[in-house]
Amino acid sequence: MLKATALHAEHLRLGAKLVDFAGWDMPIQYASQLDEHHAVRKSAGMFDVAHMSAVDLQGARTREFLRLLLANDVAKLKTPGKAPADAVGVGKALYSCMLDEHGGVIDDLIVYFIAEDAFRLVVNAGTTDKDLAWLRAKAPAFGVDVGHRSDLGILAVQGPEARAKVDALLPAELARACAGLTPFSAAWLGDRFVGRTGYTGEDGYELILPQADLVAIWTDLLAAGVAPCGLGARDTLRLEAGMNLYGQDMDETVSPLECGLAWTVSFADEGRAFIGRAALEAQRAAPPRKSIGLVLEGRGVLRAHMAVRAVNGELGETSSGGYAPTMKGSIAMARVPGSAVGPYEVEIRGQWLPTREVKPPFVRHGKVLV
Amino acid sequence: MSNTPAELKYAKSHEWVKKLPDGTLLIGITDHAQAALGDLVFVETPKVGRKLAANEACCVVESVKAASDVYAPVAGTVTETNAKLGENPELVNDAPYEGGWLWKLQPDKLADVDGLLDADGYIASIA
Numbered sequence: 001m002l003k004a005t006a007l008h009a010e011h012l013r014l015g016a017k018l019v020d021f022a023g024w025d026m027p028i029q030y031a032s033q034l035d036e037h038h039a040v041r042k043s044a045g046m047f048d049v050a051h052m053s054a055v056d057l058q059g060a061r062t063r064e065f066l067r068l069l070l071a072n073d074v075a076k077l078k079t080p081g082k083a084p085a086d087a088v089g090v091g092k093a094l095y096s097c098m099l100d101e102h103g104g105v106i107d108d109l110i111v112y113f114i115a116e117d118a119f120r121l122v123v124n125a126g127t128t129d130k131d132l133a134w135l136r137a138k139a140p141a142f143g144v145d146v147g148h149r150s151d152l153g154i155l156a157v158q159g160p161e162a163r164a165k166v167d168a169l170l171p172a173e174l175a176r177a178c179a180g181l182t183p184f185s186a187a188w189l190g191d192r193f194v195g196r197t198g199y200t201g202e203d204g205y206e207l208i209l210p211q212a213d214l215v216a217i218w219t220d221l222l223a224a225g226v227a228p229c230g231l232g233a234r235d236t237l238r239l240e241a242g243m244n245l246y247g248q249d250m251d252e253t254v255s256p257l258e259c260g261l262a263w264t265v266s267f268a269d270e271g272r273a274f275i276g277r278a279a280l281e282a283q284r285a286a287p288p289r290k291s292i293g294l295v296l297e298g299r300g301v302l303r304a305h306m307a308v309r310a311v312n313g314e315l316g317e318t319s320s321g322g323y324a325p326t327m328k329g330s331i332a333m334a335r336v337p338g339s340a341v342g343p344y345e346v347e348i349r350g351q352w353l354p355t356r357e358v359k360p361p362f363v364r365h366g367k368v369l370v
Numbered sequence: 371m372s373n374t375p376a377e378l379k380y381a382k383s384h385e386w387v388k389k390l391p392d393g394t395l396l397i398g399i400t401d402h403a404q405a406a407l408g409d410l411v412f413v414e415t416p417k418v419g420r421k422l423a424a425n426e427a428c429c430v431v432e433s434v435k436a437a438s439d440v441y442a443p444v445a446g447t448v449t450e451t452n453a454k455l456g457e458n459p460e461l462v463n464d465a466p467y468e469g470g471w472l473w474k475l476q477p478d479k480l481a482d483v484d485g486l487l488d489a490d491g492y493i494a495s496i497a
Contacts, residue, residue: 033434034409232434301412301432323411323434349430
């Protein structure tokens with residue numbers, strides 16, 4: 001029996017095609033996946049991501065706990081949370097991997113700074129149970145409480161017009177705070193939480209709201225002309241944005257240094273012995289594998305798990321690939337040995353086809369960058 | 371509800387076949403198939419002159435989601451392919467029985483077409 005989000009009936013009403021995603025019955029597309037993709041690049045689209053989880057950490061030593069658990073350093077999160085006299089809170093966010101002792105990626109997540117004794121994580125759907133078990137095994141030593149906020153659901157609203165469409169529906173004082181939000185920060189009022197974050201390469205919000213409020217805001221956004229978008233468009237958008245998908249571009253067999261996420265690992269504080277650090281230090285000078293971006297030179301479509309061949313003979317594999325609607329061509333991310341030298345060819349149905357190596361992102365804010 | 375014209379013949383593997391006055395066959399994929407595939411972004415048709423066996427995988431249609439084979443409904447030789455699909459693969463989505471045709475085939479035996487499904491038979495096969 002698949003799990004259903006609070007918006008499930010809305011998807012059925014809109015005629016969505018539903019698929020099993022990590023045990024959830026989720027919309028892959030409504031009408032045209034390409035139209036949904038372009039709506040986000042050009043105006044605004046929304047995604048039911050209520051299968052993902054908000055996890056609230058509470059306790060005086062939460063920051064210290066997260067400095068151990070996360071490869072990025074929450075010491076960077078300095079903007080204080082709620083001002084005492086103000087009902088609306090504002091805090092910064094950080095993207096990080098959570099690693100095991102071998103430096104493998106347990107999950108990638110966003111951590112929001114709410115208060116010195118309160119941080120919020122947003123984690124992937126398929127990894128929620130594993131993440132909670134990991135966090136709860138480590139938390140007691142720090143007196144940190146790990147709360148899975150299954151009473152909250154997440155709705156991503158993305159695109160150049162997304163923030164204005166959402167702001168118009170928020171209580172005035174929250175809307176004012178949101179209008180002034182810098183990228184990668186959040187504002188909240190009670191249980192209504194607005195992060196200026198996303199997974200598309202466009203401006204926008206990820207709203208974390210009480211489950212009971214999701215249908216109303218979905219309906220209001222629909223009426224405001226925001227396009228409902230499925231997981232299919234979410235995948236082509238994040239691929240163009242050069243963003244990794246957990247379980248596909250990385251997992252516990254891959255370190256962040258091998259999947260293009262070295263920028264998210266903070267080695268700066270030499271005294272910070274985050275979990276996985278020793279393993280990463282050992283491969284830091286020369287990671288055994290690396291992630292590269294590829295653009296197919298000719299026609300055809302790159303997909304995940306295609307063979308990749310470097311000009312020096314080294315072999316690898318695409319981790320994600322697909323048609324890039326904004327580029328009207330095909331792109332991929334691939335993992336190859338650290339010693340591989342481009343250019344690279346990819347094997348499609350028995351033929352080795354030339355590609356151009358690029359540094360992702362491929363597309364950002366509606367513009368092709370490669 | 372997908373469209374399945376009564377005047378065409380069909381293969382279980384979702385191709386349609388139309389007899390042309392010159393004795394060749396026009397071949398494409400059904401409305402049901404294009405809807406299931408989603409937006410097409412690339413079509414690789416068989417080369418003109420290629421001899422095809424019945425049920426041979428000879429054409430690839432790639433949607434935003436996946437690549438799928440298209441099979442020769444009957445044996446024969448490819449005489450023409452739809453050149454417009456190079457720039458406009460979405461024709462297969464927009465007009466699967468008209469502008470979105472894939473290739474023309476000179477059948478080895480025209481009578482082979484009679485062995486294919488009629489519209490009702492195809493509708494029953496996808497029910």
